[in-house]
Amino acid sequence: MELKLALIGFGVVGRGFTDILIRKKEFLQRKYNLMVKYVGICDMKYGSIVNHSGLDPHKALEAVRAGNSLEKSFDGVKGLSPVEFIDASGADVVVEATWTNLDTGEPAITHIKKALSTGRHVITTNKGPIALAYRELSNLAKAKNVKLLFSGTVMSGTPSIRTLVRGLAGCYVSEIAGILNGTTNYILTKMEEGLSFNEALRDAQQKGYAEADPTMDVDALDPSAKIVILANIAFESDLKPKDVIREGIRNVTLENIKDALRRGKRVKLIARAWSDGKSVKVKVTPEEVDINSFFGQVKGTVNAVMFRTDSLGDVYLIGRGAGGEEAGQAILADLIELIL
Numbered sequence: 001m002e003l004k005l006a007l008i009g010f011g012v013v014g015r016g017f018t019d020i021l022i023r024k025k026e027f028l029q030r031k032y033n034l035m036v037k038y039v040g041i042c043d044m045k046y047g048s049i050v051n052h053s054g055l056d057p058h059k060a061l062e063a064v065r066a067g068n069s070l071e072k073s074f075d076g077v078k079g080l081s082p083v084e085f086i087d088a089s090g091a092d093v094v095v096e097a098t099w100t101n102l103d104t105g106e107p108a109i110t111h112i113k114k115a116l117s118t119g120r121h122v123i124t125t126n127k128g129p130i131a132l133a134y135r136e137l138s139n140l141a142k143a144k145n146v147k148l149l150f151s152g153t154v155m156s157g158t159p160s161i162r163t164l165v166r167g168l169a170g171c172y173v174s175e176i177a178g179i180l181n182g183t184t185n186y187i188l189t190k191m192e193e194g195l196s197f198n199e200a201l202r203d204a205q206q207k208g209y210a211e212a213d214p215t216m217d218v219d220a221l222d223p224s225a226k227i228v229i230l231a232n233i234a235f236e237s238d239l240k241p242k243d244v245i246r247e248g249i250r251n252v253t254l255e256n257i258k259d260a261l262r263r264g265k266r267v268k269l270i271a272r273a274w275s276d277g278k279s280v281k282v283k284v285t286p287e288e289v290d291i292n293s294f295f296g297q298v299k300g301t302v303n304a305v306m307f308r309t310d311s312l313g314d315v316y317l318i319g320r321g322a323g324g325e326e327a328g329q330a331i332l333a334d335l336i337e338l339i340l
């Protein structure tokens with residue numbers, strides 16, 4: 001089956017996904033009978049191009065990697081805004097991979113609404129729209145009889161959302177706990193080696209794990225959005241990131257870390273959501289966990305989650321939570337779900 005795909009946002013994730021599609025073209029055709037045709041790519045930096053005959057994804061990657069505009073590299077309809085682009089694309093599925101805005105969810109919410117309301121499936125890795133407008137967007141998708149898939153928004157390609165939605169279908173979930181931010185887990189791991197918070201943060205920035213402005217990670221905004229996404233699926237709630245009791249890791253000192261280690265504990269930034277069947281609570285705070293516990297063994301940039309269920313007890317998942325390849329895999333899994 002051929003899917004016509006329009007991609008908005010050709011950064012780390014958009015390119016990571018494109019790389020996988022090129023590499024796995026034959027495998028996807030053989031195993032899933034899936035053929036993907038790029039009918040448009042829209043990016044703030046590299047321009048916007050629509051061509052219904054198809055764009056060569058390899059050529060698109062080569063162009064942006066050489067710093068060239070997509071508009072100069074391809075024939076087709078050029079210079080459209082994302083909303084005009086969606087209309088003109090004729091795509092079956094729109095992949096939204098622009099930057100995350102946790103204040104308003106924009107402009108991604110506008111992109112997603114436009115795509116859904118014109119009858120297109122949407123796949124996104126962008127936490128903003130899902131943390132802030134999940135109910136509204138999923139209701140719109142249902143009304144339009146299309147799918148909104150967003151498995152890359154939590155733990156990237158490690159299938160936390162798919163485990164919750166599909167794997168644990170029919171289970172009552174009473175609690176979710178997770179290490180959902182690799183940057184802060186890396187900083188805490190480095191602090192165990194004796195680095196101060198500032199030294200560990202600088203190290204994370206040098207390795208490309210932390211942004212120049214690390215607020216989203218160290219002040220726990222990123223894991224707050226992620227736990228809200230999981231909680232709203234598990235508990236049918238309509239929580240927003242502002243409902244999360246939130247404390248980041250800025251105030252965790254080397255002494256806190258050493259003191260915990262002496263007592264057989266590790267400090268971890270744990271995102272937690274739980275429900276008594278009536279109300280739902282969500283928090284992200286530094287917690288001490290036993291060194292030998294599941295979360296105590298999660299080191300570096302790795303992510304992990306635990307779902308507490310009625311029928312299966314505690315179910316655990318651990319894996320990589322960021323990177324272009326990992327988020328690209330999440331988009332690919334969502335794409336395959338569209339045709340299964």
Ligand SMILES: NC(=O)c1ccc[n+]([C@@H]2O[C@H](COP(=O)([O-])OP(=O)(O)OC[C@H]3O[C@@H](n4cnc5c(N)ncnc54)[C@H](OP(=O)(O)O)[C@@H]3O)[C@@H](O)[C@H]2O)c1
Nearest residue numbers: 009011012013043044045097098099100125126322323327
């Ligand atoms: N990287 C990861 O490991 C990862 C993992 C899971 C989820 N995510 C999420 O996936 C999304 C993409 O992440 P990324 O790492 O690929 O970010 P990125 O490298 O910054 O790429 C985003 C791209 O989208 C473009 N863009 C921004 N606003 C746009 C708009 N209105 N219209 C068209 N293009 C626009 C950007 O252009 P400019 O550069 O000109 O702004 C950039 O090329 C984010 O929401 C992120 O939170 C990322």
